[in-house]
Amino acid sequence: MSTPSTATSNSPAASASGEPVILTRGLAKTYEGAEPVHALRPLDLQIDRGEFVAVMGVSGSGKSTLMNLLGCLDTPTTGSYHLDGVEVADLTRNQRADLRSQKLGFVFQGFNLLARTTAVDNVLLPLLYDRTGRIKKPRDRAVEALTRVGLEHRLDHVPSELSGGQQQRVAIARALVNEPAVLLADEPTGNLDTRTTVEVMALFQDLNDAGITILVVTHEPEVSEYCRRVVELRDGRLIRDETVEDRRDARRDLATDTPLIPLPE
């Protein structure tokens, strides 16, 4: 389990290279309205290449707000944000779209796959909008990504023919296909049962072991135990930032989990 450390502690995970992929300075978001909501108070956060971070906090604490800012889906009210060396705060809508296309991969709680569209076509979707031409054989790449998440035998299945866990793996393949600098997941296991949750975390651990930087929003403590670092928000403020000690190994849990399935009486 994890041992608490101070909120300001600088605790990159073991495999991190020390090179910041995400670097925010005073990043804040206020929703104007009858009563302004300070969804995110000025935040300094550094996440290095290869980290695997859980973002925790109670409902309304600002987790999604933070993810949307880090994901270039939203613009901050104040502060600066460098993503993989690029200052994001002043970019235009199109430039942010291009940045999402080149450097980010998203996984959502509700999977958000295109209905009536095969797994492989869903995974191909981000490459449709690639303007750099850096990805040469899109279909091969999509098949590769699906193979990576263990769905090479479901290429031509549409979402309605897939289980929730499989749909989420298609979504993860879609997030990987453009070789993003960071994979952002907002409650990716929120719609999944316990075992499927562990399966998805096993996949994330594999990807992270292969060097992919991952941020996962969750309010399930068990999920955070598979990550390397935990940050916690409350009322838009960072209240905890610590390394996960005794990180759980999802593969091993899956192997030993079998007895958990009760035998019929």
Place this chain on the structure above:
Amino acid sequence: MKWQKLFRAALDSILKNRMRSLLTMLGIIIGVGAVAILVSLGQSAQAAIADEIGGLGANLLFVSPAPSDAGGVRGQEGRQNEITMADVDALRQQSIELGAVSPATFSGGSQIIGGIGNWSASIQGVSPEYQAVRNWDIAQGTFFDQAEVDGRAKVAVLGQTVADELFPGQSPVGAQIRVRNVPFKVIGVLEAKGGGLGGDDQDNVILAPVTTVQSRLRGDNSVDVVFASAADPGRVDAAEAEIKAIFRSLNGISDPEQQVVDVQSQASILEFANTALNLLTALLGAIAGVSLVVGGIGIMNIMLVSVTERTREIGIRLAVGARGGDVLTQFLIEAVLLCLFGGLLGTGLAFGFAAIASALAPFEVTVGMDVVLLAVVFSAVIGVFFGFYPARKAARLDPIEALRYE
């Protein structure tokens, strides 16, 4: 390369939602179909009329009394213009531009008794020259001659329809017929001319000496119209002017602006018919055009609904890196494709209708290539015009809100 991909995405989306696509297209299918059908009908009718009138002979002229006050205020005495037999003779003698000249006196639709029963046909009193003016040959027997006109002979030449109806399978020549109790001897049968426009049958006619019709059937000496042919088909205008001048001098009128008669040439009738049909075609086209605009608004409506329904999809596309412009382009391509498909289906509908109409109408209805081209181009324009607003709405969606949309 970008366009190609977005085109595929648009096509994909259309094919994956066939029912929605069909409903979206429906307005355009009907609109384009209606425009194509009506414009084709107008064009075909025009072609048929040109054919018909051309068949009468390009050098044919009709001379009829001018409305009494035509040409100025001088007709204070309210004089009624009329054409007399003497006028016709004078015209024949004085003119140099005219070939043949024949008076014609009509006796409306009359009941004819003879042969196997009775039949209704129009009776025309003419002179022997009528045959030359109308370029109308005799199939059996003979036409009447000048002596028979002078002698008010009770002889008649039947049109093919009358001959067929009263004397099926036999020759009417030599037989007796009665027109309003006046007995006529049939001396000839005209060659078939064929049906006129709107189903009126040119062969449902009986020709008799003009003098006989005047004295026996009409009881007056009037001439309703004069049929004349220009000696030179290239000088129809000169012939027309000459006829007017002769009638002015016959009536002692010196003012060249005042007319005793109206002269209509085949060309002027053709022109009039064309003008009328053009107007009709334009009018029908415009009405159908309204339905096309309504169809366009239908597309816009359904696309707006579809943008709302596809909010989440748009959010996903934006999240994985689509620019607003990419979404706009995709939706525009979808709109144009839907309109184009709709336009093609509508044109197909018009072809089908043309085939049915050709079987029913007295003339051939064809859908011209220009109509097809116009329909296709117009539907594409409608696609861009009515697709733009929904597409822009889609492109401007906020990705976060779009993803959250249920």
